[in-house]
Amino acid sequence: xxxxxxxxxxxxxxxxxxxxxxxxxxxxxxxxxxxxxxxxxxxxxxxxxxxxxxxxxxxxxxxxxxxxxxxxxxxxxxxxxxxxxxxxxxxxxxxxxxxxxxxxxxxxxxxxxxxxxxxxxxxxxxxxxxxxxxxxxxxxxxxxxxxxxxxxxxxxxxxxxxxxxxxxxxxxxxxxxxxxxxxxxxxxxxxxxxxxxxxxxxxxxxxxxxxxxxxxxxxxxxxxxxxxxxxxxxxxxxxxxxxxxxxxxxxxxxxxxxxxxxxxxxxxxxxxxxxxxxxxxxxxxxxxxxxxxxx
Amino acid sequence: xxxxxxxxxxxxxxxxxxxxxxxxxxxxxxxxxxxxxxxxxxxxxxxxxxxxxxxxxxxxxxxxxxxxxxxxxxxxxxxxxxxxxxxxxxxxxxxxxxxxxxxxxxxxxxxxxxxxxxxxxxxxxxxxxxxxxxxxxxxxxxxxxxxxxxxxxxxxxxxxxxxxxxxxxxxxxxxxxxxxxxxxxxxxxxxxxxxxxxxxxxxxxxxxxxxxxxxxxxxxxxxxxxxxxxxxxxxxxxxxxxxxxxxxxxxxxxxxxxxxxxxxxxxxxxxxxxxxxxxxxxxxxxxxxxxxxxxxxxxxxxxxxxxxxxxxxxxxxxxx
Amino acid sequence: xxxxxxxxxxxxxxxxxxxxxxxxxxxxxxxxxxxxxxxxxxxxxxxxxxxxxxxxxxxxxxxxxxxxxxxxxxxxxxxxxxxxxxxxxxxxxxxxxxxxxxxxxxxxxxxxxxxxxxxxxxxxxxxxxxxxxxxxxxxxxxxxxxxxxxxxxxxxxxxxxxxxxxxxxxxxxxxxxxxxxxxxxxxxxxxxxxxxxxxxxxxxxxxxxxxxxxxxxxxxxxxxxxxxxxxxxxxxxxxxxxxxxxxxxxxxxxxxxx
Numbered sequence: 001x002x003x004x005x006x007x008x009x010x011x012x013x014x015x016x017x018x019x020x021x022x023x024x025x026x027x028x029x030x031x032x033x034x035x036x037x038x039x040x041x042x043x044x045x046x047x048x049x050x051x052x053x054x055x056x057x058x059x060x061x062x063x064x065x066x067x068x069x070x071x072x073x074x075x076x077x078x079x080x081x082x083x084x085x086x087x088x089x090x091x092x093x094x095x096x097x098x099x100x101x102x103x104x105x106x107x108x109x110x111x112x113x114x115x116x117x118x119x120x121x122x123x124x125x126x127x128x129x130x131x132x133x134x135x136x137x138x139x140x141x142x143x144x145x146x147x148x149x150x151x152x153x154x155x156x157x158x159x160x161x162x163x164x165x166x167x168x169x170x171x172x173x174x175x176x177x178x179x180x181x182x183x184x185x186x187x188x189x190x191x192x193x194x195x196x197x198x199x200x201x202x203x204x205x206x207x208x209x210x211x212x213x214x215x216x217x218x219x220x221x222x223x224x225x226x227x228x229x230x231x232x233x234x235x236x237x238x239x240x241x242x243x244x245x246x247x248x249x250x251x252x253x254x255x256x257x258x259x260x261x262x263x264x265x266x267x268x269x270x271x272x273x274x275x276x277x278x279x280x281x282x283x284x285x286x287x288x289x290x291x292x293x294x295x
Numbered sequence: 296x297x298x299x300x301x302x303x304x305x306x307x308x309x310x311x312x313x314x315x316x317x318x319x320x321x322x323x324x325x326x327x328x329x330x331x332x333x334x335x336x337x338x339x340x341x342x343x344x345x346x347x348x349x350x351x352x353x354x355x356x357x358x359x360x361x362x363x364x365x366x367x368x369x370x371x372x373x374x375x376x377x378x379x380x381x382x383x384x385x386x387x388x389x390x391x392x393x394x395x396x397x398x399x400x401x402x403x404x405x406x407x408x409x410x411x412x413x414x415x416x417x418x419x420x421x422x423x424x425x426x427x428x429x430x431x432x433x434x435x436x437x438x439x440x441x442x443x444x445x446x447x448x449x450x451x452x453x454x455x456x457x458x459x460x461x462x463x464x465x466x467x468x469x470x471x472x473x474x475x476x477x478x479x480x481x482x483x484x485x486x487x488x489x490x491x492x493x494x495x496x497x498x499x500x501x502x503x504x505x506x507x508x509x510x511x512x513x514x515x516x517x518x519x520x521x522x523x524x525x526x527x528x529x530x531x532x533x534x535x536x537x538x539x540x541x542x543x544x545x546x547x548x549x550x551x552x553x554x555x556x557x558x559x560x561x562x563x564x565x566x567x568x569x570x571x572x573x574x575x576x577x578x579x580x581x582x583x584x585x586x587x588x589x590x591x592x593x594x595x596x597x598x599x600x601x602x603x604x605x606x607x608x609x610x611x612x613x614x615x
Numbered sequence: 616x617x618x619x620x621x622x623x624x625x626x627x628x629x630x631x632x633x634x635x636x637x638x639x640x641x642x643x644x645x646x647x648x649x650x651x652x653x654x655x656x657x658x659x660x661x662x663x664x665x666x667x668x669x670x671x672x673x674x675x676x677x678x679x680x681x682x683x684x685x686x687x688x689x690x691x692x693x694x695x696x697x698x699x700x701x702x703x704x705x706x707x708x709x710x711x712x713x714x715x716x717x718x719x720x721x722x723x724x725x726x727x728x729x730x731x732x733x734x735x736x737x738x739x740x741x742x743x744x745x746x747x748x749x750x751x752x753x754x755x756x757x758x759x760x761x762x763x764x765x766x767x768x769x770x771x772x773x774x775x776x777x778x779x780x781x782x783x784x785x786x787x788x789x790x791x792x793x794x795x796x797x798x799x800x801x802x803x804x805x806x807x808x809x810x811x812x813x814x815x816x817x818x819x820x821x822x823x824x825x826x827x828x829x830x831x832x833x834x835x836x837x838x839x840x841x842x843x844x845x846x847x848x849x850x851x852x853x854x855x856x857x858x859x860x861x862x863x864x865x866x867x868x869x870x871x872x873x
Contacts, residue, residue, distance in 0.1 A: 095409040097583045104579035111572035269425045272418040468732030469725040476719045479708035485690035488723035
C-alpha cells in the first residue's frame with residue numbers, strides 16, 4: 001500500500017509544480033503562436049516577478065493580493081519593453097538573429113539581477129502561514145492549494161480572454177496570419193505587445209507562488225523552470241494555448257514520479273529527454289497541428 | 296585558390312608568430328601566464344571555427360557545441376590518466392568520439408529546422424553534461440582532477456592552424472560548396488544532386504571532431520574539469536556562440552579575431568569581471584540589431600587579395 | 616532502339632489531406648521533344664513538377680524516366696538520373712557568386728575524395744579547374760560569361776532566370792523542367808528566351824518541358840501541349856489543336872459556354 005500512497009502524494013506535488021510550469025508555459029506558447037519566437041528570456045521574467053513580489057511584500061509592506069497584482073503589472077511592463085527594444089527591430093530578420101538576441105536578453109536579465117539583487121538566495125517573506133491538510137493518507141499544503149487556485153483562476157481568465165473577447169479574436173487572427181490581420185485593420189504591434197504583457201504577468205504570478213512555496217528566491221531561479229516550462233509548451237504543442245496547460249501538468253507529474261523511481265539528480269534530465277523525444281517523434285506536440293511547406 | 300607565393304608567405308608569418316612568442320617567453324617579456332592565455336586563444340579559435348562550419352557555412356543552428364567539447368575533454372583525460380595513453384593519440388580519440396557523437400546528434404537533428412534544432416542541440420548538450428555528471432569514472436559531480444599538463448602553446452597553436460586550414464580547405468572544395476548550398480536553399484540544393492542529409496551530418500561530425508580536440512587540449516591545460524554549465528554546459532555553448540556571432544557567421548577570419556579578442560579581453564578587464572556577463576549580452580543584442588553579419592560581415596581576409604592589391608590588379612576573392 | 620530519354624507518367628496523383636492537387640494525370644514525353652504544361656492558376660502544374668523531382672510525395676500512380684522508376688525517390692537521386700529543374704520563384708543561392716551557383720551543380724560528378732579536398736592534392740586542383748571551366752562554358756551558353764563573379768542576388772531578374780537555367784544545365788540533364796521561365800520578362804527578353812530554349816534543345820539534344828502562362832511563347836515554342844485544370848489533364852496535342860479546343864478555352868475563361 002505504501003508505494004501507492006507515495007505515488008498519490010507525488011501526483012499532488014506534481015500537479016502543483018505542473019501548475020507553475022503551465023503558467024510559465026502559457027507565456028512561451030502565446031508568444032510563439034503570435035510571432036514564432038522562442039522567448040528565451042521568459043524564464044527571467046518569472047524570476048523578476050518573484051523579486052518584484054519580494055520587494056512589494058517586504059519593502060512596500062503590501063499584503064499578498066496587491067503584491068501579486070503589482071508584480072504582475074511590473075512584469076508585464078518589462079515584457080512589453082523587452083519586445084519593443086530587442087525583438088521588434090528584428091521582426092524581419094532571419095530566425096537565428098532573433099533567437100540569439102533572445103538568448104542574450106536572458107543572460108542580460110540574469111546578470112543584471114545578480115548585480116542588483118545580489119547572487120545569494122533571499123528568503124521570501126511569509127505572507128501566508130504554512131498549514132498542512134490531510135486528505136486520507138496524503139497531505140496537501142495550503143500553499144499548494146493556493147497555487148492550484150491562482151493557476152486555475154488565471155488560466156480560466158486567459159481562456160475567456162482569448163476565446164470570448166474581441167481582443168482575443170484579434171490575437172488569434174494575428175497568430176493565424178499576421179499580414180491578413182494587418183489588412184483587417186488590426187493593430188498588430190499592439191496585439192503583440194499585449195501578448196507579451198499577458199504572458200509576462202502569468203509568469204510573474206508563478207514566480208511569486210514559487211517564492212512562497214520554496215521560501216527563497218535567487219537570480220538564477222528562472223533557468224531550469226524556464227527550460228522545463230518551454231519543454232512543457234513544446235510537449236503540449238507550442239502555439240496552442242490548452243497545450244501549454246496539458247504539457248505543464250504532464251511535466252510536473254512526470255518529474256515527481258521520476259523521483260519515486262530513480263534519483264533526484266536525474267530529475268532535471270527528464271526535461272531534456274522529454275524534449276528530445278517530442279522533437280524527434282512528434283514535433284507539433286500533443287495538441288498541435290502539422291504544417292506543410294509550399295515549394 | 297591560393298597561389299604558391301601566398302602559401303609560403305602565410306607559412307612564414309605563422310612560423311614567425313610562433314618563434315616570436317617563444318622568444319618573448321624565454322626572454323621574460325611574456326610571463327608563463329600570458330602564454331597560457333595564448334594557448335587558451337588557440338583552443339577557442341578551434342571551438343569557434345568548428346562551430347562556424349556547422350552554423351555559419353552549413354546554416355544549421357547548433358547551440359550544444361560544448362557537449363562535443365566536453366566529450367573530447369573527458370575522454371582524453373580518462374585515457375591519459377587512467378589508461379596511460381600518450382597525449383596525441385588520446386587527443387585524437389577524444390576528437391573521434393566527439394565526431395561520432397556529432398553524427399548521433401546530426402542524424403535526428405536533420406528533421407528539425409531553426410528554433411527546434413537549436414533547442415534540440417541545447418538539450419543534447421545538457422544531456423551529455425548530465426551523463427558526465429553521473430559518471431563516477433570521470434569524477435562525477437566532484438569533477439576530474441589531476442590531469443597532466445600536456446598542452447603546450449606549440450601544440451595548441453599547431454592544432455589551431457591545422458583546424459583552420461582543414462576547415463578553410465573543406466569550405467572551398469566541392470564538399471564545402473554542397474554545405475553552402477544546404478545553407479542557402481534546402482529545397483534547391485537536393486534538386487541539384489546535393490544530399491542535404493549527408494552534408495548536414497558531415498558538417499556536424501566534422502565540427503564536433505574539432506571541438507573534441509579543443510576539449511582535449513583544454514582538459515590538459517586546466518588540469519581539472521568540472522561538469523558545470525559554465526564549463527561544459529549551455530553557458531559554455533553560448534560563450535562559443537557569442538564569439539562566433541561577433542566574428543560573423545561564415546567568416547573564418549572573423550572567428551579567429553573574435554576568439555582571440557574575447558579570450559584576451561576578459562584578462563585585461565579583470566576588474567570588471569562581474570560586469571562581463573552584462574556587457575557581453577548587451578554587445579550580442581546590439582550586434583544582432585545593428586550589424587547582424589558580425590564584425591567582418593562574412594568576408595574573409597586573404598593574402599591573395601592583399602598581394603593582388605599590391606600588384607595593382609583587382610580580383611574578386613572567392614568568398615563564400 | 617537506343618535508350619530513350621523518355622518520360623512516362625502514369626495516373627499520377629498527388630493528394631494533400633482532402634485536396635487532390637493532381638488527379639490521375641498520364642502523359643508521355645518523347646526524347647528531345649519540346650513540350651509545354653499549361654493551365655489556369657492552381658491547376659496543379661507546379662505540383663506535377665514537384666512530384667517529378669521528388670519535392671512532394673506522390674500518393675498514386677508512377678513516374679518513369681529512362682526506364683527507371685522515379686516515383687517518390689529523393690530529389691538528389693532524381694537529379695542524378697538526369698532530370699533538372701528551375702523554380703517558379705527563382706531559387707538561386709543569392710549570397711554566392713554566379714560561378715559558385717553553377718559549380719555546386721557539378722556536385723554529383725565530383726570524383727575527388729574528402730581527403731583530397733582537405734589537402735588540396737593535385738587531383739583536387741585539376742578537377743576544380745575542370746569544374747570552373749565547365750561552369751564558364753555553360754555560362755557562355757546563356758550569354759552571361761561576364762557575370763561569373765557577381766553575387767547571384769545582385770543580378771537583374773531576367774539574368775537571374777538565365778543563371779538558374781545555366782545552373783540546371785550543369786547537371787547535364789536529359790530532361791529539363793522549366794517552371795515559368797518567362798515570368799516577369801518583357802517582350803524582348805521573352806523572345807530571347809524562346810531562342811535560347813530552342814538553341815538548348817537543338818544543341819544539347821535534351822527534352823524540355825516547360826510551365827508557362829505566356830501564350831505567345833508557348834504557342835511559338837512548344838511542339839506539344841498538355842493542359843491541366845483542377846488537377847486533371849483535360850487536353851493533349853499540338854498548339855493549333857489546343858487553341859481551338861473548347862474545353863481548354865472554357866477552363867481558362869472559367870465559365871460554362873453553353
